[in-house]
Amino acid sequence: MVKIKEPENNVKLPLSRPIIGVAGKTGLWRTMRPIVNNEKCTSCFQCEIYCPVNVIRVEPKLGVTIDYDYCKGCGICEDVCPRSAIIMIPEIGE
């Protein structure tokens, strides 16, 4: 069995752990905003699978939700949606 013990003297290790928002609110980088038409959505999960920053959730009953705090507006979800249920519109701010 292996015993885990922190190195002495608080030395840094070349390790990373996944956390939300490691690069800040990346939603502020967005110039185009994805908008979902849940009536066209067939819950195929393509947008959730392809989203490079993991901010899309598909819930069969509730439809598609996007976390706009971290969505960078790349448009991949629009591109992969087979039903054109996602469209990109210019970002106008909150």
Add this chain to the structure above:
Amino acid sequence: MSKKIALTGNYAIAYAVKLAKPDVIAAYPITPQSPIVEKLAEMIESGELKASMIRVESEHSALAACFGAAVAGARVFTATSSQGLLYMHEVVHWASRARIPMVMAVVSRTINTPWNIWPDHSDFVDQRDTGWIMAYAMDNQEAFDLTLQAFKISEDPSVYLPVMVGIEGFILSHTAMPVEIPDEKLVDDWLGERTQPYVIDGLEPKGLGPLTLPEDTEDIFYGIQLAMENSKRVIKSVDSEYGKLFGREYGGLISCYYCNNAKYIAIALGSWTGDLIEAVNTLREEGYPIGVIRVRFYRPFPREDLWEVLRGAKGVFVFDRAISFGAWGPLFTDLVAGLIQYTNKLPIIVNIVAGIAGVHVSAEDFHNMLLSLINRVESGLEHGYFDWVRIRR
């Protein structure tokens, strides 16, 4: 119960590894290292050793496999020589910079080309900037002891660096000598279970070696330098506790012979120091005040210990079994750099490079060289000098 048997240097290392109870061994065959992992494979086959042997297609993969297993929490071992070590060089850096404890045996053999299987230290010293702790043995018993100690040093939380243990090919690797194997239970209690700073085993998501900004990266590397300094204390305490438990203590980072009141000191690394000590025995009988320092640990470089012994010396003769082409021997470079941390008045330091590519340097050869060096210093040589002595019979 401890037991004394005739073992080659390779088998001595294999028996030490067996006692350390590794989980994973991966290696690729190369002369003169192969008998180490062949022996370990036999031990696994017969059930004496419960470990996984990963067969790989190259040395690069051998160390990569060990690295991956070690990151996941396994005690690992590999061994190589010469071209194999050079081929795995990239991964050698990975292990130390990731602060992953592991042990590797380096059975020294010179570097191609031309094809040559005989030993010098060029493959070993070539690894000096990798962040590994680097130890070198003088006989098979020490090869055994150092290999076992390497696991303890490597897994110390104030160190967490990989350790390589060097022996000269053939001169030790294929030569049978008496080796005492300590009691298994005693070793188990002393070495204990594997310790490491983190594991990546899938239970908690983690990334190893992500893109890291210059300042953070520098901090990580600075930690290796600190760990090297810490390791000096650990190496010494492991040496002395091992001595108390198993009866053999070597003096820490260096071993000294006849150093008290020595006006002249010869310095060397590895098994040819045996011939050097024998030459110094004779010179002592002939009335010359000369001693020998054997460097046991090349990294961390034992500058404090060397300074303590050399501060009163008139002449220092450094024998290097490796050459940095266009410059001189690596031990000499490090020694001079180490000593000027303490003084601006260096003793006369001479660097002799010899024994390259497996050329045998006998006790008589050392006697002749030392005698002529002493005479040069006595007749008013004011500066050190460098010479590559090619012995021909």
Add this chain to the structure above:
Amino acid sequence: MLYEILFYGRGGQGAVTASHILVQAAIYENKYGQGFPFFSAERRGAPVTAYARISDKPILRRGVFSKADLVVVFDHRLIQLGLLKKVLIKNNGILIVNARGAEISRNHINVEGKVHVYAVDATKIAEELGLIVAGWPVVNTAMLGAIVRALPILSIQSVEKAIIEYLGPRIGESNREAASRAYKELVYLGEV
């Protein structure tokens, strides 16, 4: 006192193993030893050189030597090949040959002074004890018995014990017997 012993044999006759067994025997008498081959590529049938050092003190010197206290020849035809000319047998040194009776002339060897020559028919002993590996009589253990008879630096009991330890009880026993027989059958041929 340090003794340096040279073995001349052919690949497959067990010269290197013999040097290792001698070290094991030294351990039983609290002595020190080194046993090693010439560091090169060994092939079955090719001339092979092995080396041993035995001493009552730790041995510091390493590597090959070309001046010996005792030279053992596993195949007497190697002498005619002129191989022994490459080494110097020390004054009052010993030469042991595996042969029924050997004609050794000073032309074939390189000696410092006088040399004591011994012979033993180790091939016959090996054949009679069934010590044949891949068609070759393995004479190494018989020659070990002869060595400690001619140069009593270690007892025959230690050598026999070392043979069993090194080779294991199954094949060790007939090899032990070979050493014991050669110890008794060694013949002194005189000074050369």
